[in-house]
Amino acid sequence: MSSISIIGTGNMARTIGARALAGGNTVEIMGRDQAKAADLAEALGRGTTTGAWGTAPAGDIVIVALLYDGVVPAVTHYGDALAGKVIVDISNPFNATFDGLAHREETSIAQEAAKAAPASATVVKAFNTVFRHVLEKGRPDVFLAGDDARAKARVETFVESLGLRPWDVGGLKMAHWLEGAGVLTVGLANNGVGTLDFALSVTALRAGRQ
């Protein structure tokens, strides 16, 4: 069981919150709009609490479920309130045409969030290759990247509580390529796959048939 705080009150916050509760975790919702946070907490039920925007989250794992350009500002605003926390960045910084990243440099929202976070906090990139409705209805693989092995282990435990397979891709600099995998996922949806009903995954080699 993990204690989760979710910063955000949108669709992704709702979906992750619902799955987290179903997996036996505790959930706190933190919204800039306190009324929206209260509404979402009530909709989620099962003891979901709310916390005031910018104050210390109740959860050990803090999932930032905001549009990508809100992530670093939120982490900066929370500041020392995030001390000791595992911050999970799930964002996709798509460019305007959804075929590249908004930042041209070889960085990621996760790496930028890590620069903005307190030294005692750690950032893990996760969930960004998963379309929301797939997370709602299916069992997609979850890729994660981060520099702190213990923080990743805690996120892996949380991912497993959702009935999903976590796949560690390496250090936080790999978050750049996970964000690129988000771009590929959209490219697949618009081209070869032709629907949103899939997820990028790891398939084990089996002799003859994989």
Place this chain on the structure above:
Amino acid sequence: MSSISIIGTGNMARTIGARALAGGNTVEIMGRDQAKAADLAEALGRGTTTGAWGTAPAGDIVIVALLYDGVVPAVTHYGDALAGKVIVDISNPFNATFDGLAHREETSIAQEAAKAAPASATVVKAFNTVFRHVLEKGRPDVFLAGDDARAKARVETFVESLGLRPWDVGGLKMAHWLEGAGVLTVGLANNGVGTLDFALSVTALRAGRQ
């Protein structure tokens, strides 16, 4: 059935050549070292031919199976001999630590090869997320990117002749993110997966269990 020319005489040339022949395609091997090309052609058997380095390939699809830093020089050297061909770039331009790309700019070997190729040729990126031994023994998904729909369709037909699923991720600029997916594949092998016996794949959403 496709007619395939493979530029290169290494392990990847051998593996792709063997699978191509098993799939009922014709194969020509082109090596800078003519003796090596002849040896590989003989080892592959089934009517495999050889062609002289830098001359017009017999195949409609030309797979460049060289280390990444040899791809653009080879395409440049071949020059007009590649007119009208579908050039397939399978390379992974890893950096020295295998956790990023050798080029820092948002480009790809495939895009650079396209600049070096004749105007009537088209470049398709494919196969780069697949470890060689997985291609040899398993049935990995094959991701591909390119700007020309007909060229991609021809590569897809070839991929399907190998018993593999081709997945179009979009235009050639997506080759950059496919190269990034190559980096992720190595990251997965070294971290969460812990073996080389897997491939990145597309998994369809199924209700309840994906």
